[in-house]
Amino acid sequence: MAQHQVNYLKDGGLPVALTTIDKVVNWGRSNSIWALTYGLACCGIEMMASGASRYDFDRFGTIFRASPRQAELMVVAGTLTKKHAEFIRRLYDQMTEPKWVISMGSCANTGGMFNTYATVQGVDRVIPVDLYLPGCAPRPETLQYAVLLLQQKIRKESASRAQKPKRLM
Amino acid sequence: MQQANRLRPFFENITFDRDDNELILNFGPQHPSAHGQLRLMLHLQQEQITKAHPDIGYLHRGMEKMAENMIYNEFMPTTDRMDYIASSSNNYGFALAVEKLIGLDVPRRAKVIRMMLLETNRLMSHLFWLATTALDIGAMTVFLFAFREREYLMDLIEDYCGARLTHAAIRIGGVPLDLPDNFIADLRKFLDKLPENIKDYEDLLDTNRIWLMRMENVGVISTEMALSWGCSGVMLRASGVEWDIRKEEPYELYDEVDFNVPVSDKGDNYARYKLYMAEMRESAKILYQVIDMYEGTEPALMAHAPQYISAPKIDIMTQNYSLMQHFVLVTQGMRPPVGEVYIATESPKGELGFYINSQGGAYPYRLKLRAPSFWHTGILTDLLPGHYIPDVVSIIGTTNIVFGEVDR
Amino acid sequence: MRAYTPKDDVQKKPYYTDRYWVAPQVAKSDVSEDAVFAADLEAIKAKFDVLDAYIQVGQMVVVINAVDNFSVIEMMKNVLAYNQLSEMSAIDWLASEGKFEIFYQMLSMSKRKRVRIKCKIGEKESIQSVEKLFRSADWSEREMYDMFGVVVNNHPFMKRILMPDDWEGFPLRKTYPLQGDEFAQWYEVDKIFGKEAREIIGPENRDPARIDRYDTERFARLGHEVPHGTDISQGEPDTPLCYQENDGVFMIEKFDAEKSVVISDRHR
Ligand code: SF4
Numbered sequence: 045m046a047q048h049q050v051n052y053l054k055d056g057g058l059p060v061a062l063t064t065i066d067k068v069v070n071w072g073r074s075n076s077i078w079a080l081t082y083g084l085a086c087c088g089i090e091m092m093a094s095g096a097s098r099y100d101f102d103r104f105g106t107i108f109r110a111s112p113r114q115a116e117l118m119v120v121a122g123t124l125t126k127k128h129a130e131f132i133r134r135l136y137d138q139m140t141e142p143k144w145v146i147s148m149g150s151c152a153n154t155g156g157m158f159n160t161y162a163t164v165q166g167v168d169r170v171i172p173v174d175l176y177l178p179g180c181a182p183r184p185e186t187l188q189y190a191v192l193l194l195q196q197k198i199r200k201e202s203a204s205r206a207q208k209p210k211r212l213m
Numbered sequence: 214m215q216q217a218n219r220l221r222p223f224f225e226n227i228t229f230d231r232d233d234n235e236l237i238l239n240f241g242p243q244h245p246s247a248h249g250q251l252r253l254m255l256h257l258q259q260e261q262i263t264k265a266h267p268d269i270g271y272l273h274r275g276m277e278k279m280a281e282n283m284i285y286n287e288f289m290p291t292t293d294r295m296d297y298i299a300s301s302s303n304n305y306g307f308a309l310a311v312e313k314l315i316g317l318d319v320p321r322r323a324k325v326i327r328m329m330l331l332e333t334n335r336l337m338s339h340l341f342w343l344a345t346t347a348l349d350i351g352a353m354t355v356f357l358f359a360f361r362e363r364e365y366l367m368d369l370i371e372d373y374c375g376a377r378l379t380h381a382a383i384r385i386g387g388v389p390l391d392l393p394d395n396f397i398a399d400l401r402k403f404l405d406k407l408p409e410n411i412k413d414y415e416d417l418l419d420t421n422r423i424w425l426m427r428m429e430n431v432g433v434i435s436t437e438m439a440l441s442w443g444c445s446g447v448m449l450r451a452s453g454v455e456w457d458i459r460k461e462e463p464y465e466l467y468d469e470v471d472f473n474v475p476v477s478d479k480g481d482n483y484a485r486y487k488l489y490m491a492e493m494r495e496s497a498k499i500l501y502q503v504i505d506m507y508e509g510t511e512p513a514l515m516a517h518a519p520q521y522i523s524a525p526k527i528d529i530m531t532q533n534y535s536l537m538q539h540f541v542l543v544t545q546g547m548r549p550p551v552g553e554v555y556i557a558t559e560s561p562k563g564e565l566g567f568y569i570n571s572q573g574g575a576y577p578y579r580l581k582l583r584a585p586s587f588w589h590t591g592i593l594t595d596l597l598p599g600h601y602i603p604d605v606v607s608i609i610g611t612t613n614i615v616f617g618e619v620d621r
Numbered sequence: 622m623r624a625y626t627p628k629d630d631v632q633k634k635p636y637y638t639d640r641y642w643v644a645p646q647v648a649k650s651d652v653s654e655d656a657v658f659a660a661d662l663e664a665i666k667a668k669f670d671v672l673d674a675y676i677q678v679g680q681m682v683v684v685i686n687a688v689d690n691f692s693v694i695e696m697m698k699n700v701l702a703y704n705q706l707s708e709m710s711a712i713d714w715l716a717s718e719g720k721f722e723i724f725y726q727m728l729s730m731s732k733r734k735r736v737r738i739k740c741k742i743g744e745k746e747s748i749q750s751v752e753k754l755f756r757s758a759d760w761s762e763r764e765m766y767d768m769f770g771v772v773v774n775n776h777p778f779m780k781r782i783l784m785p786d787d788w789e790g791f792p793l794r795k796t797y798p799l800q801g802d803e804f805a806q807w808y809e810v811d812k813i814f815g816k817e818a819r820e821i822i823g824p825e826n827r828d829p830a831r832i833d834r835y836d837t838e839r840f841a842r843l844g845h846e847v848p849h850g851t852d853i854s855q856g857e858p859d860t861p862l863c864y865q866e867n868d869g870v871f872m873i874e875k876f877d878a879e880k881s882v883v884i885s886d887r888h889r
Pocket of ligand 1: 151157294
């Protein structure tokens, strides 16, 4: 007779939680969004500020990584120029699926105030974008809100569907 | 799964020579410690660099071209995006150049406010420099500390002009706003605590073995090299040349305040670090004096020059002629006299110059931005050979380059 | 008839020109007014042709022949103690006189003076590099070549610096439009996806004031103007700031705005 038998019906229930794989996977994904540092210009400074002491990004599970292989979120913070466009595509291709892109600041959204020969008029001409942040420069709070929104978006997706590459056009 | 595109690995300028031990390392353009978008092609002999090719232009946004297509006041926000760590100092450099061109004198209160903005910007820039350089070298604590103080200054600036990063807080002919109520008290509070904070950083770094090893006698710039490469600011002063434009060609109220120009003749990374720390203390000293000047100035904020500068808002709203003049100045732009001017100011990074060639039109005929970081990046060509790979990061760190300024 | 636009200068022009307005000049004063500048100018004049010299906004401007540029700057550096070349670049006067003007901005730290040396060259001509005297000219000359197409002789590494190597055209010439030519506008698409993708990706939107009349998000209400103060929500509820889904999230504690503390005193 087992003395240590637990009465599951009385003592706090079964040590098991029932859920779907989708939920578990998305729970993991949405709470550990590792971002690739992609500070291109002024917005990059605000991105750094949101990672630093006052705004403290780590509490959302978002840690900035320097390697595209370790990241699943690309925060394009700043002006993308024609000379750089090729590299952003390269790094985007190097990131592992599933991956998301936040375009931070009006330069990344539309070219912003730089309506010139040297500026790509919006990163969405080169890589697919999930969230656009307005502002020049957006405050760190805005970036944090964007990441929270992205978490909601991830939770809504089904885990396997996220694997499908997004189309640019 | 990749989308089809045409990008292939590419090796520009590289011939793979299998006979020697030379390794070619591509650093950047997206590298966390490249302070932006610097690309370096390094030729290595084992760990030692034999040749370095900095490649810039990854943030070239065509500002000089934009200036030729903009009226003078319209260009002001664009200058923010040059040295975005200390944007007011760019605003100021441009405003001063245009003021010199049209021969304008600014009211005293505006001068005092400009001085405050310039020096708080210098502090912000130096704190940011300290934070990022320390982070590159691995001193995470200093990064967090310095950002804490910087956020405080950002709040102050936000109180003044509403923006954290891109201030556009200075206008041609003065400043747009008076100081908010608590500004001076808050600034004083910050300044009172600053020496303590700087001491904290120094306690953490000065005798830190790793810091010393990576800073001392690394990246030595000789005086000739610094002069020949057109270095300015701390880069020049760390190499033994006592040259600070604030002292030598005083502008604004710098001839009325009392401050020292720290100089070192070592020329290495550590000397530069020491100078940045000393400059922060000097800035604080200047700020204390400027705060005292603020009291008792006349309330006028913009120069009176109806041909170039709009009247105060209250006049525009109440008087017909002021409204008309404002309308003309905004829609057509001011037309400065024919001529050219080159004005240099001491930005936190070094000599920031604006060359304006005006042909009497509303748009400048040519505007050349002389950004200090451009040459401070160029010097890497001569500075890096002979050093080892880990030194690259600390050298880039102490040159304090900002890419908005290098590429413009 | 279409309005005539000059092809040799495509930069923005004021829409309004005052025919009777005469532009004033920034005062130029004679070099003899400043003893230091006068002595320097004498020294230069003794050896080289000086086409023009004056003082403007506290700095001396000396116009020389383009062939002399190296020797004049060598003299400025070695004899006259102008120890820094702080800036150099070109100005495009192709439309009016078919020439580039090249200026060298020099600084003497011992005299605390700044001098600008200027010279003009034709479009097809080239100029001598001063990189041997001042290393800073290395990058400035490359930039000048990149932006204007001014070729510099005896330069160690004459390549584009700011624009990509395969770029076409010289952006700072007056004939180059601000928003770039066709090559520039399709550069990134051509390079990454190939010319075939042009149609799929579509042209850039270069009009900063473009308003989409049928914008789904109702950003622009062109043609649907209503009096001020009208409720335009069309019965849609407000979208409040939403940090989490309303019905809570699996395994994550619900954010409670009541319990959170707002730190108002930042000196805490
Ligand atoms: S959006 Fe504004 S702040 Fe951000 S990179 Fe562009 S210019 Fe800079």
